Every structure is written in C-alpha cells, then in structure tokens.
Amino acid sequence: MTMLKVAHCSGCGQVYQKNIRNLCQDCCRSLDDELDRCESYLRRNRRATTEQLREATGVPVKKITAFLKENRLHLASYPNLTYPCNSCQAPIRQHHLCCSCRVRIISDLHILKEQESKKASRPSAFQIRNAAYR
Ligand SMILES: [Zn+2]
Ligand SMILES: [Zn+2]
Incomplete structure (x- = not known):
C-alpha cells in the first residue's frame, strides 16, 4: 500500500496531496x-x-x-x-535587510560579543576579591 502524502497548504491551510510547491x-x-x-x-x-x-x-x-x-x-x-527590508520595511533590491539594518545588526552582534566576554571575565574578578578576604 502506498501512503498518500498530505500536508496543509501554505497558502490557504487546507489539506492537499503534497507536492514540491507546498501549495494546493x-x-x-x-x-x-x-x-x-x-x-x-x-x-x-x-x-x-x-x-x-x-x-x-x-x-x-x-x-x-x-x-x-x-x-x-x-x-x-x-x-x-x-x-x-525584513527589519524596517525600507525598500531594498538586494539581501534581506537594508544597509542601515545590516550595519545595526553587525554592531549589535559586536556589542553582544563584548558583553559575553565581560561576563566571562567577571567570575575571575570575583574570585580574586574573595581570595583577598581570606
Ligand atoms: Zn491552498
Ligand atoms: Zn532595514
């Protein structure tokens, strides 16, 4: 017996026989x-x-x-x-984001990385302070 492959159409949501276009x-x-x-x-x-x-x-x-x-x-x-643009809706002709959003996201990532590395260094500072109390 061959199983009939069905799925929900990504256009209207009704069940249909699956095809490569994902549409009924x-x-x-x-x-x-x-x-x-x-x-x-x-x-x-x-x-x-x-x-x-x-x-x-x-x-x-x-x-x-x-x-x-x-x-x-x-x-x-x-x-x-x-x-x-995926983020701010500005009209674009290439990529998924406009220039300013790409710049913003890259700098956000940069800040995030910096915060991560600060976070990573914090426990050791704490350990040093703790050690000084002993
Ligand atoms: Zn449909
Ligand atoms: Zn944008």
Missing part, C-alpha cells in the same frame, strides 16, 4: 495567475515600482516580494521594483 492545486493556479498579471503589467511598464505594480494588479506586496526572492520576477529587468 487552487493556490498554485491563483499564484500562477497572479504572476501572469504581474508579468504582463511589467511588460508594458518596465519602470513600475512595487507600489504601482500592486495597485495595477491587486497582487499583495508580500507575494510580489516572494516572486522577486524566488527569482520568478527578475529584479534586474525592472529598475524600480523593490521589496521591503
């Missing part, structure tokens, strides 16, 4: 339809922004972002398309 038939079809709408709008308006694309096609920014990140819409061909 309905969601696959509507996603393809949305991608089609985006592509045909962009063919006529190569310099459109994400906001203009959303207004013209009714496709939510989240899905446009997914198309861009999955390379189903090619950022390189459309000079004004952007997607929001």
Whole structure:
C-alpha cells in the first residue's frame, strides 16, 4: 500500500496531496495567475515600482516580494521594483535587510560579543576579591 502524502497548504491551510510547491492545486493556479498579471503589467511598464505594480494588479506586496526572492520576477529587468527590508520595511533590491539594518545588526552582534566576554571575565574578578578576604 502506498501512503498518500498530505500536508496543509501554505497558502490557504487546507489539506492537499503534497507536492514540491507546498501549495494546493487552487493556490498554485491563483499564484500562477497572479504572476501572469504581474508579468504582463511589467511588460508594458518596465519602470513600475512595487507600489504601482500592486495597485495595477491587486497582487499583495508580500507575494510580489516572494516572486522577486524566488527569482520568478527578475529584479534586474525592472529598475524600480523593490521589496521591503525584513527589519524596517525600507525598500531594498538586494539581501534581506537594508544597509542601515545590516550595519545595526553587525554592531549589535559586536556589542553582544563584548558583553559575553565581560561576563566571562567577571567570575575571575570575583574570585580574586574573595581570595583577598581570606
Ligand atoms: Zn491552498
Ligand atoms: Zn532595514
């Protein structure tokens, strides 16, 4: 007996027969339809922004972002398309974070590391003080 692999669709949540796209038939079809709408709008308006694309096609920014990140819409061909930074929502065209968020996160990591190393050195200072009392 072969087990039928089922899962919850990541688009609408209903149970469906598992496939590589993690989407049920309905969601696959509507996603393809949305991608089609985006592509045909962009063919006529190569310099459109994400906001203009959303207004013209009714496709939510989240899905446009997914198309861009999955390379189903090619950022390189459309000079004004952007997607929001994961942290502050600023419009970006590469990576998952904008420049200032990347700088901030790197410096946060740096501070965190410094705190860690201070924490690590604290017990030995305490031991020295303790030893002086004896
Ligand atoms: Zn679905
Ligand atoms: Zn940001």
